[in-house]
Amino acid sequence: MTLPDVRGDFPILTRQARGGRRLNYLDSAATSHQPEQVLEAQDEFIREHYGAVGRGAHLLAEEATEAVDSARRDIARFVGADAGEIVWAANATSAINLVAAGIGAASQGIGGVEAGRFALAEGDEIVVTQTEHHANLIPWQILARRAGAALRWIPLDNDGRLGLDDLAGIVGERTKVVAFQHASNVTGVIHPVSTIVERAHAVGALTVLDACQSVPHLPIDFPALGVDFAAFSAHKMLGPTGIGALYGRRELLDTLPPAVYGGSTVKTVTMTETTWLDAPAKFEAGSQPVVQAVGFGAAVRYLSDLGREDTETRDRDLAERLRRGVSSIEGVRLLGPIGGADEPVIGLAAVHVEGVHPHDVGQVLDDAGIAVRVGHHCAQPLHVRLGVPSSTRASTQVYTTDDDIDEFLEALDGVRGFFKAGGSS
Amino acid sequence: MSGLEQMYQQVIIDHARERHGHGLADSPGRMGESFQVNPVCGDEVRLRVAVEGDRIASVTWEGHGCSISQASVSVLHDLIEGRTLHDASEVAAAFRALMDARGEPPDSTTENLLGDGAAFAGVGRYPARIKCALLGWMALKDALIQVEKEKT
Numbered sequence: 001m002t003l004p005d006v007r008g009d010f011p012i013l014t015r016q017a018r019g020g021r022r023l024n025y026l027d028s029a030a031t032s033h034q035p036e037q038v039l040e041a042q043d044e045f046i047r048e049h050y051g052a053v054g055r056g057a058h059l060l061a062e063e064a065t066e067a068v069d070s071a072r073r074d075i076a077r078f079v080g081a082d083a084g085e086i087v088w089a090a091n092a093t094s095a096i097n098l099v100a101a102g103i104g105a106a107s108q109g110i111g112g113v114e115a116g117r118f119a120l121a122e123g124d125e126i127v128v129t130q131t132e133h134h135a136n137l138i139p140w141q142i143l144a145r146r147a148g149a150a151l152r153w154i155p156l157d158n159d160g161r162l163g164l165d166d167l168a169g170i171v172g173e174r175t176k177v178v179a180f181q182h183a184s185n186v187t188g189v190i191h192p193v194s195t196i197v198e199r200a201h202a203v204g205a206l207t208v209l210d211a212c213q214s215v216p217h218l219p220i221d222f223p224a225l226g227v228d229f230a231a232f233s234a235h236k237m238l239g240p241t242g243i244g245a246l247y248g249r250r251e252l253l254d255t256l257p258p259a260v261y262g263g264s265t266v267k268t269v270t271m272t273e274t275t276w277l278d279a280p281a282k283f284e285a286g287s288q289p290v291v292q293a294v295g296f297g298a299a300v301r302y303l304s305d306l307g308r309e310d311t312e313t314r315d316r317d318l319a320e321r322l323r324r325g326v327s328s329i330e331g332v333r334l335l336g337p338i339g340g341a342d343e344p345v346i347g348l349a350a351v352h353v354e355g356v357h358p359h360d361v362g363q364v365l366d367d368a369g370i371a372v373r374v375g376h377h378c379a380q381p382l383h384v385r386l387g388v389p390s391s392t393r394a395s396t397q398v399y400t401t402d403d404d405i406d407e408f409l410e411a412l413d414g415v416r417g418f419f420k421a422g423g424s425s
Numbered sequence: 426m427s428g429l430e431q432m433y434q435q436v437i438i439d440h441a442r443e444r445h446g447h448g449l450a451d452s453p454g455r456m457g458e459s460f461q462v463n464p465v466c467g468d469e470v471r472l473r474v475a476v477e478g479d480r481i482a483s484v485t486w487e488g489h490g491c492s493i494s495q496a497s498v499s500v501l502h503d504l505i506e507g508r509t510l511h512d513a514s515e516v517a518a519a520f521r522a523l524m525d526a527r528g529e530p531p532d533s534t535t536e537n538l539l540g541d542g543a544a545f546a547g548v549g550r551y552p553a554r555i556k557c558a559l560l561g562w563m564a565l566k567d568a569l570i571q572v573e574k575e576k577t
Binding site for chain 1: 465467468490492548
């Protein structure tokens with residue numbers, strides 16, 4: 001099966017780019033566009049069903065609650081989980097912070113005896129990797145400092161693959177948390193989740209997966225992957241901004257203490273004490289972004305309808321075209337391995353153009369109507385490791401075509417010439 | 426000329442390549458130094474000034490970044506070194522105003538004042554790039570504040 005041409009579903013793709021040129025949007029790893037189906041679902045919800053979710057006894061409250069519950073069920077099914085294992089978060093960043101802050105609270109004795117399993121003590125260790133997005137690095141840096149734990153990391157090789165030779169030396173008896181990324185937003189590498197999970201669980205450590213870049217591209221089943229927690233975000237998978245999700249194994253969500261406090265999370269409150277509702281409610285303090293949640297639900301239904309295997313196959317084809325293409329351009333270095341059948345990568349390519357700064361590369365591409373991301377992509381340690389301060393990244397989604405890739409490759413090929421010739425005269 | 430050609434004028438490309446004043450130098454006089462980062466891309470500039478009397482005797486810098494940011498610091502060096510503090514702040518204000526002009530070409534007074542700096546008019550059309558052009562100028566402003574602090 002091949003993926004149908006879905007560009008017609010995305011209204012923004014018909015607008016013009018700078019200078020009246022066709023818009024060639026290759027920045028979906030930063031944020032993706034929403035199809036009509038997602039826009040309509042939100043619009044219809046606002047116009048016809050909007051009301052206070054989870055409270056109130058009136059018709060609208062009831063319909064709004066059902067719409068949001070049904071979105072949660074669809075998202076859970078999309079990642080192989082139960083609805084009770086999906087917690088709303090503002091985005092993947094906030095989902096990761098929710099886990100780190102919960103562990104921090106447990107380390108201070110909050111959450112009672114049953115939260116003791118999360119508590120960190122002086123001398124414990126948290127393990128991350130050198131490829132992490134800052135969102136899955138900084139929360140652990142801070143938690144380590146707060147709890148007196150040490151932060152360690154799995155190193156990267158020159159191609160952006162994790163160096164797992166010494167995994168047993170890094171993840172050991174003192175390791176309490178292993179937080180790592182599923183797919184890299186810079187190198188596109190899909191990391192070997194099972195190898196890391198196996199080792200982490202052998203030493204009794206919790207695993208936290210940043211699945212922000214993998215869920216949009218690959219069929220995912222979190223329980224099958226065996227991770228304890230995972231974070232992902234709607235706006236990278238054809239949904240709106242302002243909503244993401246935390247997946248957590250049921251028994252862990254039940255005992256992890258909340259770290260953001262407020263209404264809709266409690267069983268009983270006295271002037272001095274509070275008891276919590278069951279997960280996921282105890283983590284969702286205050287009014288939630290319910291319109292966005294409905295949009296998120298519509299986005300996973302849209303992707304499911306396209307077929308996860310088909311979107312994955314298409315993604316691999318685009319990745320291969322993109323990465324082979326950039327690799328064949330003189331003076332352009334692909335960050336990460338080339339990929340291919342033996343080593344699939346997600347649909348993106350970050351490149352270093354010899355002698356030209358990414359901002360200048362992006363500007364020349366923008367002039368041709370091509371939207372890419374430039375900078376360090378919130379992964380400074382990774383860029384330092386690969387020996388470049390920043391890079392230029394093109395990334396794909398279901399609406400990306402071969403022509404989009406070819407046009408990008410042609411424009412990229414012209415960049416060094418533009419600056420060598422001295423721009424305009 | 427397209428917007429792109431207006432931004433990357435030959436004079437800008439040349440400055441980005443030649444980087445006047447590149448390499449931090451020790452100079453007599455009251456010294457001030459500032460380190461600035463563009464958080465969007467991680468570009469960095471460390472700029473050092475030495476002030477003798479009311480004159481900026483030396484402006485040197487190091488750092489890395491896009492052609493706009495590098496060319497801008499190079500032009501800054503040419504424009505500011507040797508000027509009085511008063512004249513320097515006038516030039517800095519004119520450059521900032523040029524960035525706020527959304528691509529409008531400067532009038533002849535500004536053009537005379539800014540010299541090669543007038544070539545940056547095209548950058549004003551791209552809000553994301555104004556920060557690049559101003560990185561060195563932010564460092565200058567801060568470095569001069571450091572000089573003042575030294576005095577008191």
